[in-house]
Amino acid sequence: MSSKDDIINVIMRITGGTNTKEFTKSDILRELGRKRSNETIDKALGELLNEGFIIVKRRAGRAIYYTLSGKVEKQTEEEKIVSPSDNDTLNGIRQLFDEYFTKYFGRPKTYEDLDKVYDIIKDDIGYAQIKDLREQLGMSLEQFMSIFRDYILQHYELISGGKEGFVQRGVLYGIIRRKR
DSSP states (O other), X not given: OOOHHHHHHHHHHHHTXXXXXXXXXXXXXXXXXXXXXXXXXXXXHHHHHHHTSEEEEEEETTEEEEEEOHHXXXXXXXXXXXXXXXXXXXXXXXXXHHHHHHHHHOSOOOHHHHHHHHHHHOOTTSXXXXXXHHHHHTOOHHHHHHHHHHHHHHHEEEESBSSSSEEETTEEEOEEEEOO
């Protein structure tokens, strides 16, 4: 036996809570795992029609196409407001994502990480190639430049050469040295 609440849940699942998607009684039966309708389903659909929860959109032969009424869509938008208990749940989920994200991708790289790697990689005269820094930090060129571009321009001297780096006035600057 399917109750009226079960049918409402099925309708919301089929339509996604919007009044633009049509559905038939066959769609409801398919979602409920039934092949034939019974009095309970017919009665529940009749009640939902009378209450204004659903409306008849069109008829094609024996098929009747329903949609949600506009009132229902507004109610579902109001229900989407997050309550304090949901906020605690969201914080818990966010914390789990942060833990797994750092476990698999590592913590985000900082300027201190760049400076530490620079101190390890630099040669006797203080030169380090940007490519070596980037590879040591385990980042793509796009990631590296988006995070460290401005910092490098402010705190390091650019030296022409290298395989990847900054292009300014047609010259590739792929070697850096800390400013004194």
